[in-house]
Amino acid sequence: MGISSSTVSITQYTVQGKLNSQVIDTVADGLTKHTIVDIDQQVIDRAVGWTSFDKPFQPDFSGSSFVYGNYFVFSLRIDKKNITAKVLKKHYTVEAARRMSESGRDYLSKTEKKLVKDHVQNALFLRIPATPNVYDVAWNFEGSSLCFFTNLKAANEELETLFSKSFRLSLIRIFPYTAADIYSNLKDSQRDDLRNISPAPFVN
Amino acid sequence: MLDVAVAYNRYKFLGEEFLTWLWYVIEKNQNLLKSFDPDFVGLEVGNRIVFENRRKESAERITIKGEGAGLEEGVLALKNGALVTELNMVYRSAELVWQFTLKGESLNISSLSIPQTDLPESEEDLEGYVLEKLFLYDKLLQFFKILFGHFVKLRISNNWHGKETASIRKWIQSS
Numbered sequence: 001m002g003i004s005s006s007t008v009s010i011t012q013y014t015v016q017g018k019l020n021s022q023v024i025d026t027v028a029d030g031l032t033k034h035t036i037v038d039i040d041q042q043v044i045d046r047a048v049g050w051t052s053f054d055k056p057f058q059p060d061f062s063g064s065s066f067v068y069g070n071y072f073v074f075s076l077r078i079d080k081k082n083i084t085a086k087v088l089k090k091h092y093t094v095e096a097a098r099r100m101s102e103s104g105r106d107y108l109s110k111t112e113k114k115l116v117k118d119h120v121q122n123a124l125f126l127r128i129p130a131t132p133n134v135y136d137v138a139w140n141f142e143g144s145s146l147c148f149f150t151n152l153k154a155a156n157e158e159l160e161t162l163f164s165k166s167f168r169l170s171l172i173r174i175f176p177y178t179a180a181d182i183y184s185n186l187k188d189s190q191r192d193d194l195r196n197i198s199p200a201p202f203v204n
Numbered sequence: 205m206l207d208v209a210v211a212y213n214r215y216k217f218l219g220e221e222f223l224t225w226l227w228y229v230i231e232k233n234q235n236l237l238k239s240f241d242p243d244f245v246g247l248e249v250g251n252r253i254v255f256e257n258r259r260k261e262s263a264e265r266i267t268i269k270g271e272g273a274g275l276e277e278g279v280l281a282l283k284n285g286a287l288v289t290e291l292n293m294v295y296r297s298a299e300l301v302w303q304f305t306l307k308g309e310s311l312n313i314s315s316l317s318i319p320q321t322d323l324p325e326s327e328e329d330l331e332g333y334v335l336e337k338l339f340l341y342d343k344l345l346q347f348f349k350i351l352f353g354h355f356v357k358l359r360i361s362n363n364w365h366g367k368e369t370a371s372i373r374k375w376i377q378s379s
Contacts, residue, residue: 138341195206200364203282
């Protein structure tokens with residue numbers, strides 16, 4: 001789901017901190033260093049990284065290609081290989097039977113069972129292509145605000161972690177308290193009032 | 205600033221009071237909304253309102269669906285002490301229309317459709333296309349940023365416990 005979709009979800013953030021100089025180069029560097037790595041035909045089951053907004057399966061941040069007016073526009077990609085429990089069980093059962101037959105025993109030790117399970121899982125991870133999920137990011141650098149085009153909790157957590165790692169800046173998620181604190185231009189006394197408010201029922 | 209998880213849970217009522225107040229404003233005070241957008245045409249309840257009543261022993265959740273989601277059942281829920289926890293709205297400014305759902309506890313926006321834009325015909329058109337889309341998203345976000353800021357100042361003022369709550373209570377009782 002993203003900027004171009006017919007309906008979208010948006011989680012809003014404020015970006016805390018500033019990049020001192022050579023902003024575009026610094027952002028390009030952060031994006032490049034943490035670009036998504038292709039995990040197809042690898043034993044890895046999950047990868048998280050940045051990708052290009054316009055070419056999510058051929059990431060390329062060269063030539064300021066992520067700069068759109070006052071915005072930096074790019075995407076978070078989360079690739080995951082999913083093996084269903086039934087598929088895993090099927091392959092495990094076949095492999096366990098083969099090993100027992102080879103050893104002439106009718107049982108496997110706890111350690112052997114774990115080794116078989118790991119072996120089967122790794123063999124499947126090698127064969128299964130990862131499913132990519134792409135979530136767009138629009139970062140208004142001047143306004144220190146950022147829109148993330150999903151409300152999924154796991155994706156938001158990945159964004160917050162990767163953003164901090166890539167740019168050494170923090171993202172503050174907008175929810176009622178942070179919105180009140182950031183959007184309302186409160187004086188110190190009003191900020192104290194905000195901190196002390198409690199629910200006020202509309203009916204008795 | 206408080207710990208994020210604590211602040212989220214401790215103040216989620218603020219977002220739900222905001223949506224409940226906003227429903228009242230939509231019904232009774234569109235003039236206030238005009239002051240936040242010079243091109244304002246209207247803000248209406250869309251096709252879904254969700255209420256939650258935490259005053260009961262086990263929290264009660266009521267969802268009303270359908271175009272122009274129902275006033276009567278909703279007001280009944282408010283009379284019983286519920287708050288609006290999700291509100292689908294239609295926002296009109298100049299000739300343009302946005303429809304979306306705002307969730308009280310997180311202020312997350314979902315099911316957002318913005319005015320239609322032309323698809324880019326070439327790679328050169330992409331930047332203009334993206335910027336137009338972002339402008340349209342931002343227009344809605346800015347409107348709600350100002351509106352929520354106004355609500356918070358009102359909520360912590362003496363006016364809230366006096367005039368404003370009395371007006372909302374009167375609206376609930378008379379609807």
